[in-house]
Amino acid sequence: MSEPNVFPSPHPLVAHKLTRLRDKNTDSRTFRELVREISALMTYEATLDLNTRHKNVETPLAGYEGSEMEEEIGLIPVLRAGLGMVEGVWELLPSAKVWHIGLYRDESTLKPVQYYSKLPIQPTVTICFILDPMLATGGSAVATVDLLKQWGVNKIKYVGIIGAPEGIALMQEKHPDVPIHLGVIDDHLNDVGFIVPGLGDAGDRQFGT
Ligand code: PRP
Numbered sequence: 741m742s743e744p745n746v747f748p749s750p751h752p753l754v755a756h757k758l759t760r761l762r763d764k765n766t767d768s769r770t771f772r773e774l775v776r777e778i779s780a781l782m783t784y785e786a787t788l789d790l791n792t793r794h795k796n797v798e799t800p801l802a803g804y805e806g807s808e809m810e811e812e813i814g815l816i817p818v819l820r821a822g823l824g825m826v827e828g829v830w831e832l833l834p835s836a837k838v839w840h841i842g843l844y845r846d847e848s849t850l851k852p853v854q855y856y857s858k859l860p861i862q863p864t865v866t867i868c869f870i871l872d873p874m875l876a877t878g879g880s881a882v883a884t885v886d887l888l889k890q891w892g893v894n895k896i897k898y899v900g901i902i903g904a905p906e907g908i909a910l911m912q913e914k915h916p917d918v919p920i921h922l923g924v925i926d927d928h929l930n931d932v933g934f935i936v937p938g939l940g941d942a943g944d945r946q947f948g949t
Contacts, residue, residue: 746908746920747785754781754923758901762939768948772824775873775946778901778923779828786869786899786921787832814865814893818843818872818884819856821942825871825899837865841887843880850933852880859891867895873942875903875922876935878910885915901942902926904935 749755760766761774792807813836817823826838842856870884881898888896896918898911903922906929911920926935939945 743908743912745912745916745918746903746925747922748903748925749782749785749921749923751781751785754778757781758923761901762937764940766945768945771945775824775901775942776828776831779825779871779899780831782899782901782921782923783829783832783869786897786919790867811867811895812865813837814839814863814868816841816868816870816884816888818870818880821873821946822871824942824946825873825901829869829871829899836869839868841884843883845876845880845933847932850877850879852883854883854887857887859887863892865893867897868893870896870898871900872898873901874935874938875900875907875911875920876929876933877904878907878914881907881911882914885911885918897921902935902938904929 757774757778761771791810793810795806795808797804797806813833815826815829815836815838817826817840819840819842839859840856843852843854846853868888872880875881885896898918898920901923903925908920911918926938928936930936
């Protein structure tokens, strides 16, 4: 699939780690490590076009006209499964602020149900990275973007690990301005809304539930 604003990772390390992540014999501890490592690699890819401003420093030998990041970055992990991505992203963006959003999918309707949000009245960041390993029907991603846009942030990127074509299509219909960075795009959703081949339930596999 080659859609505008959809960026599956071209990186061989992501492909390698994703294969281990999918393996049903991978234990929770290793699964969490892989989620963290893949999230760091995805962060490298998702930050390639961020704005910088000039910053001058003195090296021990001379002045240097360098640069620093211009954006105030907010990480929006979608509970529960997005939680495990934060540490990996923080390795590259240690001063990013984190605002949690609690959503679960109703098992019969597959619609997202919000149960937690503590965003302050005014946005404190200029760009938000939504962190959620699984983009399945896309309902959770669309609801999270809706919430962030209502909050007043309009620069938003989605950073996930596995996406289904159905979820990508819904995001592109509802929020075509939001770039989607994924480790990989999988084949399809099954009749209970799981990504196939996927990796099972990312929340359960991280938290051992
Ligand atoms: C999973 C996943 C996403 C959502 C994706 O969460 O982490 O948040 O489903 O599905 P969608 O694209 O169809 O909305 P889940 O509801 O299993 O909650 P959990 O992370 O708490 O286990």
